[in-house]
Amino acid sequence: MNQTLRSEIFIPSHLKYFILDGEFKILDYSENLESFSEIPQEFGLGKDARLSFPELIGLEKILLEILQGKRNQFKFQGISRTLNNENLVYLDLIFEKMGSHAIALIEDITAMMNLNQTLFQQVNENGLVIAELTTNKDYINKIISSMGNVLFVTTRSGKIKTVNQAAKQLFQYREEELIGLSIAEIISDREELLAGDRQKLLAGEAIEEIEVKCRTKQGRNLIVGFSCSVIQTEKKIPAFIYIGRDITEQKRAEAEIEKALVKEKELNDLKSRFISMTSHEFRNPLSSILMSVELLENFGDRWPEEKKSKHLKRIKQSTDTMTRLLEDILTIGRAEAGKLEVKPIKLNLEEFCRELVEEFQLTAGEKYQIQLQCSTDLDSIPMDEKLLRHIFSNLLSNAIKYSPDGGIIDFTAMKIASTGTNGEREKVKFTVRDRGIGIPPQDRSRLFEHFHRAKNVQDIAGTGLGLSIVKKAVDLYEGIISFTSEIGVGTTFHVVLPIIGDR
């Protein structure tokens, strides 16, 4: 060892050292130092220290600064080195100026660094696990919250543990309100889903898309299709997963389609019934005409005038019947097609009624006495004359027709006020009362149906459409029609029509 070089500085015994010149040439070193070098065979006096201590590569400038006194010290901490290919050691390498040279002091800090390694290993491993958990949690949360479907996770008793954004939105709750709430607060109509189905789920069965009625926080009803399954948590406790889709709109649309289909079927049925009934009603007068025409053709030249006239009259009556039938059918058709509408214009209602009565009195003959009674305030009432005619000509003609023995027919009209949901409204109440054959109780409920005729009409001619027309017209008017009747005593029809102009 070079005593001259080393005596310039005191070196504690636990430190190793080597002394360098400005070119990294090794001038001196402590005993056994080569064992700390990376490549011991390259270590030796006069050799370039960078060959055996590669960490010195790149320190040329630093060494110069130290030798020039521009830098007091330079330190590498914790350089690791595997000695003899097995022992890992950690060294601190400190450079200082020593006279005109530089000394590199080497301290073995393996024990401290091993402790450090243990500590950092633990801390960093935890850090990595936390980072991974956070990433996974974030990823799963993002998936759950972006799901369009509703998600609930509940305990065995149905207490909600987890919800997603869609669940909050659909049921209008805040997350903190939902957590801990019983799922029964949300699902309102399926007890077995809440209790019985849970047993099924626990037995390993899954429940697919069952429709349940649910309610929002505000009490709005929804229909949700739920699929349910059960998972076991890491604590071996079951958790129930409910995934639901709001199908309220879909159900509503389906119900509407169903309703429309039913309605269309009803209309089709009605149409077919109407056609078959109409054909039937035309057949009788047509047969009469055909029969009379054939008889006249074959025997007309031999028959007396009186007999021919009887058949011609029958033909005329049959054509009249068919014309009336056709008119009634057209009226019904217009009403059903929505082509009839209420068009009120100012009308002297008393005068209208009087004219109607006179008209019917004329055709009815002396056997009948139609008595009209009107209140005095009917001289200017907005009413639809055409609809009034449909209603009262049919009622009056029925009153005459079904009183074969004649008698008094009362026709009254008076203004009344009634209180409805829209407040007080003025109305006109009409009554047509006859003393005729009456309507049997079993026919009363079907009285306004097309072509329905009471059992007791016998051979009194009629189409069975008159009262249908009356009902249609009253309905169009948003009025009310009712009747009282007693067999052999007579029938009274009451019609109440609102005064539309007052709306």
Add this chain to the structure above:
Amino acid sequence: MTVISKKMCMLGDFGVGKTSLIRRFVERQFSDRYLSTVGVKISRKTVHLKDVQTEKEQELKLLIWDIEGHTKFKSISPAYLQGSSGVLVVADLTRQETIDHLGDRIQEYREINPHGQVAIALNKSDLLEEEEVLEMKNKLNLPEAILGVYNTSAKTGNNVDTIFQELAYKLWLTNC
């Protein structure tokens, strides 16, 4: 032919795979087991370089300083960076914060070595789909004068040799 020796450093947060990249490059090995590096470990590998234009060839001994990773609690000693010609700054593609720290690491290096060559390794690319890696690369906002950004995988070896070779080539050409 004289062998040139160059010091380069590995910088980056803990657990991004600095040691694994070196191990793959130098020893052609990989282990899934995480072993935290403390202090610094120097590895050496000689690479053969050839300038395609001048046909010049060179053996370059890379002294790769595997410096302990940055943690929230500890930053590295700047002394490690002294005299380094280049740096490979490493981030973990599966940990966004390690990517977010790339800028800081580069700046840290540049303060000591303003002219040093900088390359970026986005490591653990085997854990992501190719398109995801591409998307992340496109989102990077890094200072200019970066040698390159490479998605690497110490596990599969993807781009590992390339990134060291490229860096070595640059160190030789610029003689940092």
